[in-house]
Amino acid sequence: MKGTIPKCLEEMVRARHGQETWDRVKAAAGLARWHTFLTTEDVSDQMVTDLFGTAAKTLGMPLQQVMDDFGMHWSTVYAPDIYGVYFRRASNAREMLLSMSEVHRVTTGKVPNSAPPRFDYEWLDEDTLRMTYRSERGLAALMPGLIRGVGAHFRERLEVERRGDDMIVRFLGEA
Ligand code: HEM
CATH class of the missing domain: 1.10.260 (434 Repressor (Amino-terminal Domain))
Structure with a gap:
């Protein structure tokens, strides 16, 4: 990696x-x-x-x-600094999270032997998203913190519940 x-x-x-x-x-x-x-x-x-x-x-x-x-630092300090363009493109946490498969594809596209994580999405209701981690690396435990950090970056309240590789994200509005 x-x-x-x-x-x-x-x-x-x-x-x-x-x-x-x-x-x-x-x-x-x-x-x-x-x-x-x-x-x-x-x-x-x-x-x-x-x-x-x-x-x-x-x-x-x-x-x-x-x-x-780590996830909070990545999403609120580190990534907005060095990968700021992807944060500016999104207007809220939903858009940011939904763009993650594409962002990982683009940022690792030219890297030889890279195997970026992918994500599948399903809306369980209008405020509840299931974001499924797809990677051989077994780092799903990083996901809740990264997602909470995205919420903090966009000053939104959200809750994350991890069920194996599925992250259940509830969007609760502005912080
Ligand atoms: C602008 C934001 C982001 C950028 C540019 C980015 C970019 C990257 C890059 C370059 C890697 C290393 C991949 C490799 O070497 O193959 C990585 C790994 C990873 N990213 Fe992101 N990332 C971002 C945000 C996120 C967010 C918000 C999540 C979760 C919701 C996430 C989940 C992960 C995970 C779990 C890995 C570990 C690799 C794996 O498990 O396969 N990333 N990311």
Whole structure:
């Protein structure tokens, strides 16, 4: 996978817990002190999964909490900065989430051997969307935080319930 996910994890840990804590995560993960992730580099899927686990252990936090914090940071700080065009194109959280298959296709389209996640959508009622994660990587646990972050970015109230690879998103209006 591209280094963009570990890069964002690095930025989230540094922003919320400080550089010194990130240095400890790196040491625990066996990475050099000077190491920093690049968005363009290739990082093995295993390494990314392990890094979340190492971060959780080092921070003394549940893994899901680290994944939720990652998702919030991705959708409200990191991605609006480096992928801002996709946020500006959408006028609300619904449009943003519905554009995600296309955005992942476009952002990874020219990348050799990339296998971006895809999403299927079904409206269960006019305010309830089922967004299904389709990827071999088994990172559905990142989805609730990423989706909550999209709601926060657009200043909307929404609830996410994860049922395996299905995310049930209830749009509750403006925050
Ligand atoms: C502008 C917004 C976004 C951009 C540009 C973006 C881009 C990317 C990129 C480049 C990757 C790495 C893919 C690879 O190396 O093959 C990735 C991974 C991923 N993205 Fe996004 N993303 C965005 C928002 C989101 C949102 C809102 C969600 C969830 C609702 C999401 C879910 C995921 C997941 C779960 C992965 C991990 C890879 C996998 O499981 O296969 N992304 N994204």
